Amino acid sequence: MSGWFAVAVFVGVYVLLATERVHRVVAALGGALAVLAGGLISTEDAFFSQETGIAWDVLALLLGMMVIVGIVRQTGLFDYLAIWAVKRARGRPYPALVLLLVITAVASAFLDNVTTVVLMAPVTLLVCDRLGLPPVPFLIAEALASNIGGTATLVGDPPNIIIASRAGLSFADFLVHLAPVVVVIFVLFLIGMRWQIRSALVGDGSNPDDLLALDEREAINDLLLLRRSLVVLGAVLVGFVLHGALHVEPAVVAMVGAGVLAAVSRAEPASYLAAVEWETLAFFAGIFVVVGALVKTGVVDRLATAVADATGDDMATALTVVLLASAVLSAFVDNIPYVAAMSPVVEQLTTSPALGVNDGLWWALALGADLGGNATAIGASANIIIIGLARQYGHRITFWGFARLGTPVALGSVLLCLPYLLLRYA
DSSP, rough: OOHHHHHHHHHHHHHHHHHHHSSSSHHHHHHHHHHHHOOOOOOOOHHHHHTTSSHHHHHHHHHHHHHHHHHGGGGTTTHHHHHHHHHHTTTOOOHHHHHHHHHHHHHHSSSOHHHHHHHHHHHHHHHHHHOOOHHHHHHHHHHHHHHHTTTTTTTTTTHHHHHHHHHTOOOHHHHHHHHHHHHHHHHHHHHHHHHGGGGGGGOOSSOHHHHHHGEEEEEEOOOOHHHHHHHHHHHHHHHHHHHHHHHHHHHHHHHHHHHHHHHOOOOOOHHOOOOOOOHHHHHHHHHHHHHHHHHHHHHHHHHHHHHHHHHHHOHHHHHHHHHHHHHHHHSSOOOHHHHHHHHHHHHHHHTTTOOOOOOOHHHHHHHHHHGGGGSTTTHHHHHHHHHHHHHHOOOOOOHHOOOOOOHHHHHHHHHHHHHHHHHHHH
16 A cells, blocks of 8 residues: 555656646655655655665765856856857857767766766856857757766766676676667767757857857966866866775765865855755755655565566567666656666576576666666756756756657667667577
């Protein structure tokens, strides 16, 4: 009975998010209150459990990077990058979009995708402003690119870290098995974006010659702070890449970097705290509790078991079921708890005598969970962050507006993965 109540609350929250009848923070926190008041989850489960509670490390990572971005913004670096991008694209909208998406995807492969969109969103907004283009389609495309790029490596997306830990896979393993298909998906994604957002690739008549005449160096207004910021930001990025070897969590790296940069910048706290998306952090907290109730009541476990039961003894069927089920579920349920619950099941399947020892199911799980999140506004952390940042700058991304672009990308990506998995592992 408790499982059905947890599902009802989740569906209710999702309907409110989809219809936008209430603010997304109200919907998420209202759902959290419902599962707490209904006794589905205790305060200890909600605030202290790694399996069912708020992922404080995720919130700390977001907070730290938002503070860093808030300080870096004061140097004029984002204006510099925006002018540089416009000039490299010679003022043409589609080349500018391609340049931004390539930078986003590559950065997301070596950082986490949330950090990448936090860093790239201000640049994208300024590029669109310089070219007189609507920023919303560009921002959505950037979130999609970050999720695709993050799929290629161990550190690019949180579910990959869970899979690597459970399966004993290395950074090189992810590159060898996932990067080839991710590169193909990304190239087709770039081509598809030209058609999907073609109406947004028409400027307002701004003169490209005026844009090309700009000197990006004049955008830097605090060279000393810029140098200090780049040193700290570089150290933070190195910490992200080496966090496994250093045994330091990315959240700690981000918070230490934010503290150091705040100290050396001597900026007023109000100036950089204004860049923090408090609404987004509150939304994440509420969603974590609602999904935690699904985990606590065994709903996620039962879903994972049902997927395993549907695979049968045929490897082709197993790959297909794990990929498609992971993609569909990750579009609606946060992929972190889903992968955490599904990993033990996949581990058993990979050693099954009937299927034979085969790592293909791990890659099916990773591809489905990572790429399926592109379908909806709440399917991936990067999606939620980009919506919050857009709102901060006065631009509204609706649930269905995101799904209109994201769902075809997610569907096409997953369908491309299926023959790749079957040919290589079945």
